[in-house]
Amino acid sequence: MSIEVENISKSYKSFTALKNVSLQIPEGELVALLGPSGSGKTTLLRLIAGLEQPEEGRILFNGEDNTNRDVRERRVGFVFQHYALFRHMNIFDNIAFGLTVRTRKTRPSKEEIKEKVHSLLKLVQLEGLAHRYPSQLSGGQRQRVALARALAVEPKFLLLDEPFGALDTKVRQELRRWLRHLHGKLGLTILFVTHDQEEAMELADQVVVMNEGRVEQVGSPEEIYHHPANPFVYSFLGRVNLFRGRVHNGKIKLGEAEFETEWENKAVELPAVGYMRPHDVEVSLHAPLDTAIQSVQAQISRISLLGPIVRLDLKRLDTNEVFEAEMSRQRFLELALVEQGIVHVTFNNLSFYVEEQPSVTPAPTFIPLQVSV
Numbered sequence: 001m002s003i004e005v006e007n008i009s010k011s012y013k014s015f016t017a018l019k020n021v022s023l024q025i026p027e028g029e030l031v032a033l034l035g036p037s038g039s040g041k042t043t044l045l046r047l048i049a050g051l052e053q054p055e056e057g058r059i060l061f062n063g064e065d066n067t068n069r070d071v072r073e074r075r076v077g078f079v080f081q082h083y084a085l086f087r088h089m090n091i092f093d094n095i096a097f098g099l100t101v102r103t104r105k106t107r108p109s110k111e112e113i114k115e116k117v118h119s120l121l122k123l124v125q126l127e128g129l130a131h132r133y134p135s136q137l138s139g140g141q142r143q144r145v146a147l148a149r150a151l152a153v154e155p156k157f158l159l160l161d162e163p164f165g166a167l168d169t170k171v172r173q174e175l176r177r178w179l180r181h182l183h184g185k186l187g188l189t190i191l192f193v194t195h196d197q198e199e200a201m202e203l204a205d206q207v208v209v210m211n212e213g214r215v216e217q218v219g220s221p222e223e224i225y226h227h228p229a230n231p232f233v234y235s236f237l238g239r240v241n242l243f244r245g246r247v248h249n250g251k252i253k254l255g256e257a258e259f260e261t262e263w264e265n266k267a268v269e270l271p272a273v274g275y276m277r278p279h280d281v282e283v284s285l286h287a288p289l290d291t292a293i294q295s296v297q298a299q300i301s302r303i304s305l306l307g308p309i310v311r312l313d314l315k316r317l318d319t320n321e322v323f324e325a326e327m328s329r330q331r332f333l334e335l336a337l338v339e340q341g342i343v344h345v346t347f348n349n350l351s352f353y354v355e356e357q358p359s360v361t362p363a364p365t366f367i368p369l370q371v372s373v
Contacts, residue, residue: 085134118151165196282348287344300338314343
């Protein structure tokens with residue numbers, strides 16, 4: 001089932017949680033709502049579930065308006081971060097709960113409920129644990145019970161609010177793989193909230209990046225990582241280096257490095273910011289033979305050995321800006337790098353944004369700028 005959100009707004013007293021948000025979630029996709037705390041992710045999820053009502057806008061399922069429908073009419077499977085299992089019920093009764101509380105007319109028979117629950121226990125790989133209680137299970141097992149309970153009522157789609165947030169790293173990684181496998185088997189539309197970039201990138205077909213009640217960008221993990229729409233998306237998705245400079249005479253100057261641009265108004269001089277991932281920083285012991293390749297000298301202030309990856313903290317000699325580089329351990333050993341050593345750094349895959357200061361508000365706007373490197 002597809003989900004469509006049209007111009008949704010929601011406030012809590014003086015706080016605006018969502019500001020005119022529109023979003024389309026195709027049927028059968030696994031979609032992540034990604035953003036920092038307070039960005040509006042959970043509020044949007046609760047509005048789709050029917051747990052709250054928007055002040056403006058509409059929510060449609062398969063093109064049908066569900067904005068004012070009761071949560072029970074929406075047939076939504078909702079899973080919370082902290083499981084919300086009934087401690088006094090065993091696992092079988094927890095999973096069966098949504099079926100047993102139905103009206104007599106719609107309630108399945110006891111045999112049908114038993115068959116359904118045992119089928120779900122097999123699906124979530126918890127066979128043989130039906131008579132245990134939540135306190136007797138691990139965190140990962142409890143979360144799978146919560147998912148089975150949500151699936152028991154045969155929802156039109158699943159909504160997951162930070163489903164793995166309360167679990168340790170290893171269990172989270174195992175459950176990610178399991179959820180991806182489950183989605184492949186069921187083909188349900190699944191929308192989940194997370195502030196974990198790695199989780200969103202690993203699991204989702206589409207990622208919705210949110211910030212301060214707005215949608216910043218929607219796209220595949222590949223799209224939003226390699227083609228971020230603005231500086232916020234770039235900075236939020238993984239580690240990033242910032243280099244500050246200016247646009248002058250149609251060129252961007254970052255210390256000793258200079259880049260040709262497609263900036264049309266060559267008379268305008270504006271601040272510009274270059275963004276680059278640490279793994280795109282190329283470190284060598286000598287300057288490039290090709291003088292057209294932009295490089296600067298930097299001093300290594302710290303070396304961090306992180307298993308197969310080595311991270312360098314570097315300080316540019318021309319601007320004193322501090323930045324990071326990442327390389328394989330093999331490359332590090334080949335270069336025989338040492339702390340306080342001087343290296344040459346080449347700028348690869350730089351993304352520039354021109355900072356344009358409006359006259360009405362102090363908040364700058366950023367314009368993506370194409371460069372010739």
